[in-house]
Amino acid sequence: MPLKAEIEAIIYAAETPIPLEQIVPLVRQTVVAEGASGEAEIKSRVRSTLEELVSEYDAPGHGIEIRQVAGGYRMSTKPEQHEVVRAFAKGLKPPIRLSLPALETLAVIAYKQPVTVPEINDIRGVDSGGVIGTLLDRKLITTAGRKQVIGRPILYKTTKEFLMRFGLKDVNELPSMEEFEKLVAESFQSELIPAENVGAETVEPVRAAEVAAESEEHENPRQEEAPEEVHEKAS
Numbered sequence: 001m002p003l004k005a006e007i008e009a010i011i012y013a014a015e016t017p018i019p020l021e022q023i024v025p026l027v028r029q030t031v032v033a034e035g036a037s038g039e040a041e042i043k044s045r046v047r048s049t050l051e052e053l054v055s056e057y058d059a060p061g062h063g064i065e066i067r068q069v070a071g072g073y074r075m076s077t078k079p080e081q082h083e084v085v086r087a088f089a090k091g092l093k094p095p096i097r098l099s100l101p102a103l104e105t106l107a108v109i110a111y112k113q114p115v116t117v118p119e120i121n122d123i124r125g126v127d128s129g130g131v132i133g134t135l136l137d138r139k140l141i142t143t144a145g146r147k148q149v150i151g152r153p154i155l156y157k158t159t160k161e162f163l164m165r166f167g168l169k170d171v172n173e174l175p176s177m178e179e180f181e182k183l184v185a186e187s188f189q190s191e192l193i194p195a196e197n198v199g200a201e202t203v204e205p206v207r208a209a210e211v212a213a214e215s216e217e218h219e220n221p222r223q224e225e226a227p228e229e230v231h232e233k234a235s
Helices: 003-013 020-033 039-057 079-090 100-112 117-124 129-137 160-166 177-188 208-213
Strands: 064-069 072-077 141-146 154-158
Touching: 003 020, 003 039, 003 072, 020 039, 020 072, 039 064, 039 072, 072 079, 100 117, 100 129, 100 154, 117 129, 117 154, 129 141
Parallel strands: none
Antiparallel strands: 064 072, 141 154
């Protein structure tokens, strides 16, 4: 990948302004492959490429610019585009916050779908009824008919909202368990809420991937030790 494209991707992905000193080691291999040698030349090449990017994004044809902020570089919308971006942002749904039990249950459904609540309870070892309600409310899962067994329990599957949240074309693009766990952590890192403490006991968090892969060996699921809570971020 060309140096300019790598630097552009890094700045785009960075959540906070990223300084030149942090960019250099990330693209060092590419710079050396392009003929640079010595630390000073490598840093100079990265700096000049950054300046080219800044100049290109400064052109009238771009609604985004690369700015130096607090000693680093970051992408932001140009001032003249603020009104249209503000109008767009007003129509966005506020981010959801999910508890760890909800994420565990979502992982089970994603990989075992269609799946019933009793099956989810067996895998997690706890009663997931309240969590299912939360995921339904957030439109991350939906019903998928009934299983043709005694009692005909409802089947659940993930939704289009789930695919959009995780950037998937369809469920066939679901990553491995380990990759999904990392994806969950990155997507919900700032939105996770811990389960409440009950007395002196605390609900032990279980990694989503481990829960989804767990064998169905628990015959008597216990009740959740903490009630499910979901909060909305302030607008």
